[in-house]
Amino acid sequence: MSKGIVRHDFEPKIMGFVCKWCTYSGADLAGTSRMDYSPHVRMVRLPCSGRIDPQFVIKAFEQGADGVIISGCHPGDCHYNEGNYYARRRNLAFRNLMEFNGIDIKRLEFSWISAAEAIKFTQIIDKFTNQVRDLGPNEGYRALLDPYASRLVKSSEESAA
Amino acid sequence: MAKIGVFVCQCGNNIARTVDTADVAKDASEQSGVVFVEDYKFMCSAPGQEAFKKAIRDHDLDGCIVSACSPKMHEATFRNAAEAAGLNPFKVEIANIREQCSWVHNDKEIGTAKSKDLTRMMIQRVKYNRPLERYRMTMTKRALILGGGIAGIQAALDLANAGTPVTIVEKEPSLGGNMARLSETFPTLDCSQCILTPKMVEVQNHPLITIRAFAELEKLDGYIGNFKATIRQKAKSVIDKDCTGCGDCWEKCPFTVESEFDMNLIKRKVIYIPFPQAVPTVPVIDRANCPKFLKDKCGICADVCGPDCIDFTQEDEIIEEEFGAVIVATGFELMPNVYKEYGGSSMPQHLIPKKMNKKQRAAQPRSTSGRLPDVINGLEFERLASASGPTGGEIRRPSDGKKPKTVVFIACVGSRDASKGVEYCSKICCMYTAKHTMLYNHSVDDGKAYVFYMDIRAGGKGYEEFINRAQDEGAEYIRGRVSALRKKGDKILVKGADTLQGCAVEIEADMVVLATAMVPQADAIDFAKTLGISYDKHGFYSEQHPKLMPVDSSTGGIYLAGACQGVKDVPETVAQASAAASKVMQLFSKEELMREPEVAIVDKEHCMNCWDCVTVCPYLAISPEEVKDRNGNVVKMVANVNPGLCQGCGLCNTVCRSKSIELQGYTDQQVYAQITAFEGAFV
Numbered sequence: 027m028s029k030g031i032v033r034h035d036f037e038p039k040i041m042g043f044v045c046k047w048c049t050y051s052g053a054d055l056a057g058t059s060r061m062d063y064s065p066h067v068r069m070v071r072l073p074c075s076g077r078i079d080p081q082f083v084i085k086a087f088e089q090g091a092d093g094v095i096i097s098g099c100h101p102g103d104c105h106y107n108e109g110n111y112y113a114r115r116r117n118l119a120f121r122n123l124m125e126f127n128g129i130d131i132k133r134l135e136f137s138w139i140s141a142a143e144a145i146k147f148t149q150i151i152d153k154f155t156n157q158v159r160d161l162g163p164n165e166g167y168r169a170l171l172d173p174y175a176s177r178l179v180k181s182s183e184e185s186a187a
Numbered sequence: 188m189a190k191i192g193v194f195v196c197q198c199g200n201n202i203a204r205t206v207d208t209a210d211v212a213k214d215a216s217e218q219s220g221v222v223f224v225e226d227y228k229f230m231c232s233a234p235g236q237e238a239f240k241k242a243i244r245d246h247d248l249d250g251c252i253v254s255a256c257s258p259k260m261h262e263a264t265f266r267n268a269a270e271a272a273g274l275n276p277f278k279v280e281i282a283n284i285r286e287q288c289s290w291v292h293n294d295k296e297i298g299t300a301k302s303k304d305l306t307r308m309m310i311q312r313v314k315y316n317r318p319l320e321r322y323r324m325t326m327t328k329r330a331l332i333l334g335g336g337i338a339g340i341q342a343a344l345d346l347a348n349a350g351t352p353v354t355i356v357e358k359e360p361s362l363g364g365n366m367a368r369l370s371e372t373f374p375t376l377d378c379s380q381c382i383l384t385p386k387m388v389e390v391q392n393h394p395l396i397t398i399r400a401f402a403e404l405e406k407l408d409g410y411i412g413n414f415k416a417t418i419r420q421k422a423k424s425v426i427d428k429d430c431t432g433c434g435d436c437w438e439k440c441p442f443t444v445e446s447e448f449d450m451n452l453i454k455r456k457v458i459y460i461p462f463p464q465a466v467p468t469v470p471v472i473d474r475a476n477c478p479k480f481l482k483d484k485c486g487i488c489a490d491v492c493g494p495d496c497i498d499f500t501q502e503d504e505i506i507e508e509e510f511g512a513v514i515v516a517t518g519f520e521l522m523p524n525v526y527k528e529y530g531g532s533s534m535p536q537h538l539i540p541k542k543m544n545k546k547q548r549a550a551q552p553r554s555t556s557g558r559l560p561d562v563i564n565g566l567e568f569e570r571l572a573s574a575s576g577p578t579g580g581e582i583r584r585p586s587d588g589k590k591p592k593t594v595v596f597i598a599c600v601g602s603r604d605a606s607k608g609v610e611y612c613s614k615i616c617c618m619y620t621a622k623h624t625m626l627y628n629h630s631v632d633d634g635k636a637y638v639f640y641m642d643i644r645a646g647g648k649g650y651e652e653f654i655n656r657a658q659d660e661g662a663e664y665i666r667g668r669v670s671a672l673r674k675k676g677d678k679i680l681v682k683g684a685d686t687l688q689g690c691a692v693e694i695e696a697d698m699v700v701l702a703t704a705m706v707p708q709a710d711a712i713d714f715a716k717t718l719g720i721s722y723d724k725h726g727f728y729s730e731q732h733p734k735l736m737p738v739d740s741s742t743g744g745i746y747l748a749g750a751c752q753g754v755k756d757v758p759e760t761v762a763q764a765s766a767a768a769s770k771v772m773q774l775f776s777k778e779e780l781m782r783e784p785e786v787a788i789v790d791k792e793h794c795m796n797c798w799d800c801v802t803v804c805p806y807l808a809i810s811p812e813e814v815k816d817r818n819g820n821v822v823k824m825v826a827n828v829n830p831g832l833c834q835g836c837g838l839c840n841t842v843c844r845s846k847s848i849e850l851q852g853y854t855d856q857q858v859y860a861q862i863t864a865f866e867g868a869f870v
């Protein structure tokens with residue numbers, strides 16, 4: 027296997043919100059099976075895709091993400107029976123708002139990945155990474171942001187620390 | 188100021204090969220709040236854990252990150268170690284730098300950059316981790332079993348033999364369920380009564396089992412470990428404890444009605460036990476048919492009763508009891524009204540659309556209307572073939588008692604065709620039809636059995652062989668459907684197709700046996716609502732997970748056994764019943780109920796009672812609660828989470844408009860903290 031990964035001029039920053047029962051386990055399986063995939067995604071582990079608040083996604087874009095990936099169990103497989111249906115409906119409604127918010131909907135990926143689908147996991151990550159790389163930096167959205175927002179976040183975080 | 192320790196594991200060379208762990212540790216040490224870092228070969232080894240504990244004690248850490256393998260592997264290990272060192276276990280988080288970095292990215296620079304990022308995200312997150320305590324709850328170590336068929340019997344015996352007190356609630360006057368009706372059972376042809384009745388007697392004699400026959404569950408409150416059941420003991424009109432089961436009353440009773448147990452093929456007395464081996468042997472008076480109750484005449488049973496235990500004034504009794512777990516084993520029935528071709532409706536009563544009003548529903552023909560007398564269903568055939576049945580085990584047809592010389596068996600009646608009944612395969616019918624042909628051939632030497640079938644499904648141990656044996660013993664299998672049954676003299680003309688030969692077939696039969704689909708009990712859906720468990724579109728009860736949790740219902744502490752969950756034969760029913768019993772034992776094996784604290788909690792001050800959380804909760808764990816002022820007046824209503832029921836999915840957290848309900852361990856703050864630490868640097 028190649029030692030080095032090809033560096034491009036632009037490397038996207040991608041945030042993932044995944045359910046711990048299916049997608050996170052699928053990623054673990056990709057790990058134990060030593061499958062190579064794009065190293066851009068940082069995943070947040072949640073109990074269920076139904077726990078993903080659209081505001082998390084907005085926050086991630088605000089924080090500089092160029093793309094966000096949401097993934098959970100297949101329909102009918104939800105550990106909590108119906109959480110992923112809420113996620114699906116929320117995603118449909120939220121997509122329409124994304125454009126309004128000034129974010130290209132191609133920057134949000136929604137998928138079902140089961141704990142056994144390590145290959146599918148790597149394929150989706152690779153495909154989405156390439157897609158976001160082609161879209162380029164998410165500058166349009168960053169330009170819209172309140173320049174003080176990041177400072178506000180920092181200070182609150184320090185007070186907690 | 189937080190005091191956080193970061194422990195970066197090299198995992199031998201598993202992580203260190205492609206991640207510069209020293210660099211990750213150095214980067215972590217530069218983060219605000221981090222007071223201790225360690226880069227170690229094997230964090231999970233005994234010395235690694237000791238070092239972990241020592242660091243917590245020496246540096247008085249109030250949060251720890253272990254950058255190592257997946258939390259699935261060692262989250263519990265490090266949380267336990269933290270607890271031993273005096274740190275709340277929920278202040279420990281894992282950054283997954285093995286499965287997500289070192290094993291999947293070969294480029295050391297890139298792997299290191301990602302590992303730093305993941306570690307940083309966790310450092311920010313742990314600052315918002317609250318110390319959580321596991322919930323401890325007392326529980327009532329008694330089990331309630333609903334339904335006394337073979338499923339309920341098996342579960343009760345398993346539990347009682349393990350020392351758990353059990354109560355069985357059975358709506359009929361006797362235990363036994365449908366298995367008691369069977370004559371002989373596939374695939375071995377042993378007599379059903381012979382294997383069932385010893386178990387029924389064992390149940391009766393077991394000191395830890397209480398049988399409540401002729402009783403029904405009215406209400407179930409509470410949650411796992413602490414259920415409160417309201418049981419209606421219907422009036423038997425017989426004083427249980429005095430009755431010796433001598434039988435004088437039912438022998439002398441002059442009135443008869445059709446016997447439900449014998450599928451209406453024969454009459455029973457009005458004071459009765461359903462069948463001779465009934466358990467308990469206490470009879471009940473069928474008040475709807477007893478002249479004493481209808482017109483205050485007769486009363487012979489009271490006159491002949493030696494121990495004087497007939498009580499015409501007895502009333503239904505409402506019993507409230509507490510249980511820690513419930514096993515639902517309410518079984519199945521055969522699809523009624525499958526006689527569409529002969530003027531009836533093919534829909535089972537409870538599947539008839541709700542749009543009809545009660546009267547119209549009642550007017551829908553049930554089993555007998557418009558049907559030919561010698562067209563019977565599988566259970567009726569079982570009774571005809573049973574040595575204890577109406578014909579003493581000789582197969583004689585219902586209309587005139589003659590031995591039928593030609594019998595046609597029709598498989599898949601009402602099943603595998605949504606337009607005629609249900610879509611699913613009733614699964615056991617191929618087997619019991621094969622059994623019926625054999626029983627018939629054993630009973631009528633010169634008889635001829637024909638079977639019309641769609642496909643043969645015999646995927647069980649010894650099952651295919653059993654079908655072959657049926658064919659060897661003379662049953663003729665015809666692949667095709669039957670289009671019509673017509674009365675022709677005292678025979679039935681069966682018109683069908685043979686799709687293998689490609690021709691029409693007509694057979695003049697003396698009797699026709701329909702292998703009707705198994706469907707849930709008519710009241711299955713209402714009963715599921717009483718219990719608060721979910722069910723599928725047919726009314727079978729849904730399991731928690733179709734593969735990995737096949738005996739847990741959707742509600743904690745309620746388990747499923749037998750045909751109420753889906754079509755099953757006896758071996759499968761028994762296996763599931765034992766599995767349900769072992770789940771209950773597992774629950775009861777602990778002193779008290781421990782629940783993970785990763786459940787939702789409500790901020791009562793800010794809750795504005797929109798009840799969105801109540802609507803989305805899949806576990807009915809959230810309910811309105813009154814908030815009262817000093818004088819006891821209700822000032823507002825707020826949501827309240829029952830930690831016994833909450834499973835920690837967080838759906839409520841996401842929908843809450845006032846952000847006043849949150850899932851502990853996955854709060855908004857924790858997630859946002861994680862996001863703010865995200866840099867996503869490539870190298």
Ligand SMILES: Cc1cc2nc3c(=O)[nH]c(=O)nc-3n(C[C@H](O)[C@H](O)[C@H](O)COP(=O)(O)OP(=O)(O)OC[C@H]3O[C@@H](n4cnc5c(N)ncnc54)[C@H](O)[C@@H]3O)c2cc1C
Nearest residue numbers: 334336337338358364365372373518519565749750756757
């Ligand atoms: C014609 C036919 C032939 C068969 N032959 C064979 C065979 O040869 N071999 C084989 O392995 N299997 C056979 N089976 C399958 C077998 O009958 C079932 O697998 C078995 O009876 C299922 O047991 P159970 O306890 O789940 O349900 P059931 O036997 O239906 O028992 C359920 C019990 O619960 C009670 N109940 C229902 N609702 C309530 C309520 N609300 N409250 C309290 N109690 C309630 C009922 O009165 C009943 O006693 C056959 C089935 C049929 C229809």
